[in-house]
Amino acid sequence: xxxxxxxTRLTLGGxxxxxxxxxLTGRLRGGGARVGGIMTAAARVFVTTLSVGALGADRVFPxxxxxxxxxxxxxxxxxxxxxxxxxxxxxxxxxxxxxNGHANDLASTVLLATDxxxxxxxxxxxxxxxxxxxxxxxxxxxxxxxxFIGPARGEMAESNEAGEGRMAEPLEIxxxxxxMLDQRPKPLAGKRIIVTSGPTHEPIDPVRYIANRSSGKxxxxxxxxxxxxxxxxxxxxxxxxIADPAGVTTTHVETAAQMKDAVExxxxxxxxxxxxxxxxxxxxxxxxxxxxxxxxxxxxxLQMVENPDILAGVGHHSLRPGLVVGFAAETQDLIGNxxxxxxxxxADFIVANDVSHESGIGPTGVMGGDRxxxxxxxxxxxxxxxxxxxxxxxxxxxxxxxxxLRTVVV
Numbered sequence: 001x002x003x004x005x006x007x008t009r010l011t012l013g014g015x016x017x018x019x020x021x022x023x024l025t026g027r028l029r030g031g032g033a034r035v036g037g038i039m040t041a042a043a044r045v046f047v048t049t050l051s052v053g054a055l056g057a058d059r060v061f062p063x064x065x066x067x068x069x070x071x072x073x074x075x076x077x078x079x080x081x082x083x084x085x086x087x088x089x090x091x092x093x094x095x096x097x098x099x100n101g102h103a104n105d106l107a108s109t110v111l112l113a114t115d116x117x118x119x120x121x122x123x124x125x126x127x128x129x130x131x132x133x134x135x136x137x138x139x140x141x142x143x144x145x146x147x148f149i150g151p152a153r154g155e156m157a158e159s160n161e162a163g164e165g166r167m168a169e170p171l172e173i174x175x176x177x178x179x180m181l182d183q184r185p186k187p188l189a190g191k192r193i194i195v196t197s198g199p200t201h202e203p204i205d206p207v208r209y210i211a212n213r214s215s216g217k218x219x220x221x222x223x224x225x226x227x228x229x230x231x232x233x234x235x236x237x238x239x240x241x242i243a244d245p246a247g248v249t250t251t252h253v254e255t256a257a258q259m260k261d262a263v264e265x266x267x268x269x270x271x272x273x274x275x276x277x278x279x280x281x282x283x284x285x286x287x288x289x290x291x292x293x294x295x296x297x298x299x300x301x302l303q304m305v306e307n308p309d310i311l312a313g314v315g316h317h318s319l320r321p322g323l324v325v326g327f328a329a330e331t332q333d334l335i336g337n338x339x340x341x342x343x344x345x346x347a348d349f350i351v352a353n354d355v356s357h358e359s360g361i362g363p364t365g366v367m368g369g370d371r372x373x374x375x376x377x378x379x380x381x382x383x384x385x386x387x388x389x390x391x392x393x394x395x396x397x398x399x400x401x402x403x404x405l406r407t408v409v410v
Contacts, residue, residue, distance in 0.1 A: 003174075004032030006181050009082035011107045012052070013091035014042020017123035017167040021088050024170040025052055028086075031174060036082060037061065040094070040107045061106055078106075079114035084181055087111070089123030089167045092134050098146070099137035117180055119246065121173050122151045126163030142249065149176040150243035164252075168243035176246030179228045186230025187402040192269045193231045194321070195223040196276035196310065198238035200256045204302065205287035212277035216240030218372060219275035221394035223248045226273075229398050234269070236262045238276055256282065256307035263310055264317075271323040271401060274311045275351075282307050315346025323404050324348050325397075328377075331356040338377040348404070349378035351397065376400070 008028055012021045021043075028035045037052045037060035049060040061078065079085075087094060087107075094107065103109040111118060120141070128134060129151060142148065150168030155161070168176075197219020201209040216237060223235040224245035235250045236259055244250040253259045256278045263272070284303040291300055311326045326347040328338040331354070338352035352375045373387040385396065 002032055003028065003178060003181070005034075006032070006084070007034045007036070007082045008177065009036045009038065009078065009085045009110070011038045011040075011085065011087045011094070011111065012043040012047070013040055013087065013089045013094045013107070013123075014045060015089050015091055015123055016046060017089035018043045018046040020123075020167055020170060022047060022051055024086075024088055024173055027170045027174045028177065031178075033177070036078070038078070038107050038110060040091075040105060042091070042093075076113050079110040079112075080116065082116060084177060085111065085114055085116055085118045086121070086173070086177060087118065088121035088173055090120035091122075092124050092128045092131075092137075095120065095122065095134065095137045095141060099140040099144075117145070117147065119147045119149060119173075119176055119180060121149050121168050122165075123167035124151075124165050125156060125161065126165040129163075129165045147176070147180060147247050148244065149173055149246035152243040153239070153241045166243075172243050172246075175224075179224070179246060182228065188226060188398075188405070189230035191231045191271065191405060192234065193226050193401070194234050194236065194263055194266050194269045194272040195219060195226065196236045196238075196259060196263065196274050196278075197223065198240040199277050200238045200259055200279045200307075201254050202256065202279045202282035202307070203286040204283055205289065205291045207290050210279050210282065211239075212279060214238070214240075214277035216242055217370065218390045218393065219273075220245050221390045222273055222275055222397055225391070225394035225398035226401065228395075229402055234266045236266070236276070238278075256310070260308045260310045260313065263314060267314070267317065267319040267321070269321045270405060271325070272314055272321045273325040273397075273401070274314070275327050276310075277329060278310060279307055281305065309345070311347065312345045320346070323401065325401065326350045328352040329355045335375065335377065335382055338375065342377055342379070349376055351375075352377050 012018050025035055039049060039060060039062050049062055052060045097108040098111050103112045149172060151164055152166045152168060153164045154166040198216035199212040199214040201211050203209050220242055223233050227233045227247040233248045235248050237250055237252055239254060251262045253262050281304040284305045315324050324347045326345055328341050328350050330337045334352050334354050338350045342350045353372055370390055371387055372390050372393045374385050374393060376383040
């Protein structure tokens with residue numbers, strides 16, 4: 001959708017990610033939105049009000065009590081005159097203030113006084129993001145109706161620091177803003193849908209693991225597309241380097257067993273879409289220390305055991321959702337393998353895609369790439385979709401799910 005005529009209030013928290021908020025300001029303005037800026041004192045250490053204003057912000061407010069603005073209780077006016085409030089970067093401090101009702105500067109006061117929706121794009125050191133206090137604050141904010149986009153995994157500004165804590169990309173934040181401001185009818189409103197995405201990592205020892213080549217792009221795009229149609233989406237994601245979709249409640253897991261437990265804890269649901277590339281096997285027991293090479297000896301023997309079949313487990317569960325969708329990533333006999341999976345797993349349809357090097361999908365292939373070509377395999381037959389971007393596949397699949405849920409009798 002277009003942002004033309006929409007008014008956003010962008011709050012910048014402190015941190016190196018404040019520089020990326022400059023690009024976000026330009027992207028919002030480029031999409032047609034009016035952008036008003038608020039900067040915390042910490043944010044002004046990293047970027048200037050002049051920089052934010054030069055990129056298109058209507059006006060940038062740095063202080064709580066300004067004699068020119070507070071004659072009409074300006075902080076209340078600022079909290080109400082925008083269509084959406086965006087906090088990027090959302091620091092641990094800003095999250096803590098809002099979660100606990102603190103209002104000791106303009107940014108926290110406006111966020112506490114608003115009657116509009118709020119989108120937060122967290123950015124902080126991975127240890128800060130994973131701290132129990134930050135987790136509690138996020139849970140409180142989500143319960144209060146605050147939406148989140150990200151953070152993503154990646155390299156931090158600090159030397160030798162990496163993990164989950166990078167602010168979502170400006171284009172991802174803009175897409176989340178568009179979705180939240182979209183007032184069109186929501187055909188999936190009131191529906192709860194589980195989505196799995198990404199790979200699983202099955203540990204061999206503390207530094208090695210077994211995994212699949214999934215990037216999570218297709219699963220995350222499907223979760224986002226379902227949320228745009230109004231669904232209450234619960235995403236269970238394996239280890240990925242992309243941001244959590246906006247408006248989606250995400251549970252992060254590492255292993256297949258953890259993914260199974262997370263999915264089953266979310267039942268009952270109206271639908272479940274199993275996009276994750278779950279490792280079929282794991283080692284019977286992971287070594288407690290790194291396995292070392294020994295001169296003159298061959299590689300160690302790994303005893304493998306089968307992982308739980310999450311799709312089949314839900315497809316035959318006593319709390320089975322009304323609609324169950326599976327994915328089949330194959331390198332040979334695509335339709336035959338997908339049809340076999342349909343019969344065995346208890347799914348309503350299978351989204352089949354060829355992930356072989358011969359698939360002809362871009363230079364990197366389907367896994368890790370941005371494009372896909374799928375077939376929808378059901379008892380009614382096979383429907384072939386043309387090659388398209390993964391976001392387009394997601395939107396088309398979300399529309400199909402919405403149509404199917406209107407006809408499903410649970």
